[in-house]
Amino acid sequence: MPELVAPTIRLHTAWLEAHAEWGPGRHEDGFGLGPSDEVDSPAGFAAWVARLIGESDPAKTIEPGKPRCTYRWVVESDRVVGGIALRHGSSDYVLWAGHIGYGIRPSARRRGLATWALGRMLDEARVLGLDRLLAVCAVDNVASVKTIERCGGVFESIRDTKFGPVRRYWIEL
Template sequence: MTDLVRPDIRYHASFIVGLAEFGDQHKDGGSDLLDDAASLTHADAFAAMVERLRADALEETPRAEDRVPATALWMIHEGEFVGFLQIRHRLTPWLLEEGGHIGYSVRPSARRRGHASAALRAALPIARDLGIDRVLVTCDEDNVGSRTVIERAGGAYEDTRAGKRRYWVATA
């Protein structure tokens, strides 16, 4: 079973292994805080990143003008980190066009095992509790796996913009 949990230092070791698997791949649902992955091997740097991720969900946390509050969650399977999921609390113009409310990524060794599907389903009531009636979830036009995940979660295809398929999913 895949659980969604708030970032936590308990997952440091498996997080570092999982992050390394991504290499230079984009980590949707990840964070700009992951850009300095090498420093995250240090316990203090990792703990600081966890705290920043948790604070990012708070409206009062200072952030750049083009950023919105976002709830970071990690996919955990059998005690191991298997992926990222992020719920953006509202949409900027760019998020409305391409990014969406929810982004997620599963580490390469854990793909095709249902983690993304379980995580997206688990994220919907969390989004509802944040006051979001329906979420926009996007994927690359050629990402058949993600498209399947979104459609199985009830995603209604709206259109494609800039190579991104856009789906609306009810949270209730």
């Protein structure tokens, strides 16, 4: 049975296994991993996890221009199978990237985990007082289109971005 857990240093090895399965590139949306994050060493991983946890804490200062964000990892039996992020507010970044970002490692796909995780994060969004969420995905990402639509996403438009055209959906809460 999957569960959503806050980022934790306890899952360092399991997270590294998931990361290695993805391979290099910008395709692990939901983990909040930036180009300057060093996650291989225990100290680097701990610093990254602390940053992720801090980004959801209203009492902590975050990088200017970055939205507050709640990160969760999709975990099954201490195996990290994915990640999902709920970006708070309506900053320019959120209006470009959406309130939600998620990714499921290749070996765990086609099992409904993304739909399950998105449904759980919608509950967290309600607790935060959000009334609707923007979800964005690449136009050719059929799996994400299905995930978003299964969770109530209503298609708004296709827009060009610096990473290519994206489909935009709104999910009413």
